[in-house]
Amino acid sequence: MAQQVIVLVGTRKGAFLLASDSARRSWELRGPFCETWPTNHVVADSQSGTIYAGGGNEWFGPAVWKSTDLGASWSHSSQGLAYEAGQAPVKSVWSLAVAADGSLYAGVEPAGLFRSTDGGISWSHIDGLQKHPSRPEWNPGGAGLILHSLVPDPVDAKKIWVGISAAGVFATEDGGTTWEARNRGTRADFMPEGQNYPEFGQCVHCLVMAPGGGGRLYQQNHCGMYRSDDGGRNWASIEEGLPSSFGFPAAVHPRDPDGLYLIPLNGDIKGRFMPEGNAAVYRTRDAGANWEARRTGLPQGSAYFNVLRQAMATDTLEPAGVYFGTNAGGLYASNDEGESWDCVAPHLPTITSVETLVIER
Template structure:
């Protein structure tokens, strides 16, 4: 059997799939899928190889698309993707995650969490998050009040971490029945002086878990970059050495818990593009104590694009591949852990998410 590598891409005009062999030297681009619906997140269940795509908007409504044949055919369902009567309607699905117990989770806008036990055919609202005492005071970020980060504990099906803009990080240890805030140590610079470290209200941009089975999390925030070694109960700033404290995506190395990739932008009110128009992916190999700018093969000069919160990922190959997509539609790949880069698809629609799947067949 031979390994195949897939890059799963969500865009404003449907999902795309790129496919390569283990060498990852050339890529076949397929799509757009999902009838060109706005697609916020495309993921795969690594156990089954089933691909799911979540998206929609206030015009289309929310839906999760499903392909059991690596993108050759698709179905979709929105059954149960709705709040109880009298609540604001669900506009779109923003994030998806497949659990080890066969469950599938969806984060939506306005922020809430749904679970499917039948492969995305039907959904049930996990209303414990809506019952959190801080819920009446949540405020939307620039893209709305969205649950965009879903982190499942691979060793415990009951433990989930989520990121909401702009409410912060929350965690559950009982499968979503109850939740607690996990924001201690993260700033909210947009709050009044003296209130910059609130219990909730931070504008988290991306939340990822380090490999290895521990409690290490990394976070890219509107106001800094952070690491937690205790499941988010306390956060430590790791932005020293980076060109700014603002950016969107984060991607963890598949095997090394000390390695992380970030793409800082030039600032939240300065255009939100590559600093000085020069593209770089910043890599740490010591858990954020120091950083290195990886630029080889990336556009230098005149690069005024940005990279959205879910648009960077790694694969599980050796050496690990690193991938990111831009709001200008360029998809970039590194097959040597960020040392060098190639543009593998230059003209896709605005890229909203990038994930990977490695299989043998």
């Protein structure tokens, strides 16, 4: 049976879908969908093929869009996507994830977590996260106080990790009733001297889980790149060999827990673009001990774009495909694990997220 790859793209002006066969040499672009709402994250349930898109803003309100026919038709719901009376209103949905039991989770702004057990029709607030003792001291990052990274355990539906800017990484092992801060070993260089390794308050940019079920996590942080081999309880820096300690996205290899891709920028106060204007994706095959820059096919000398925190992903084919989208609207794809690249959609709106879905046709 033939395989089809669908790249799911969130943008400031709706969702887009790009489809190709397993060779991934030519692509068909469809969209924009979701009535061109600001769309922060588009994901798919790999079991059912259902596509979900989360977004909104102060004007539209928050909502999750849904398509059960690969984008031919869409519906959306915001039922229950609201905090209790007296709390700040939910502005938008920032992240989505499907858990092992089929539940759908949504991370929102201001930072909080919601769950749907009916495919996104209705939502309930997981208030245990906001009951964490550190909550009154959470501060917004540059994009606001957002829950942007959602990492459910692939087997145990009660285990979830989240990344919040700028509060750090938190984890639950009881389905969201109680939460633990897991930031030991990650820096907060913006804190006063002597307080650079707090229990919470770090500005995590992206949190991803390695395949294989060994509890390995990677994170790109405002202040470095890190790996944890114990579910986030302890973190070790793996930024040596990179041109910068600052960047936003990270994407794991689909089968190799030692494989990781990321895109360093030139720094947090120097423009936040490709170092020296030369685009590169950095790849490690040994869990961050060594890094290599992959540039073939990427613009050199005039690449002053950024790649946002959810705008890079891999697919599950062999060899793995790697994809990233820029704030200038270019979507780049590699069908050979990052060795070479093509711009497959050059003129999209600002790209906020990139995910993939592989289906049998």
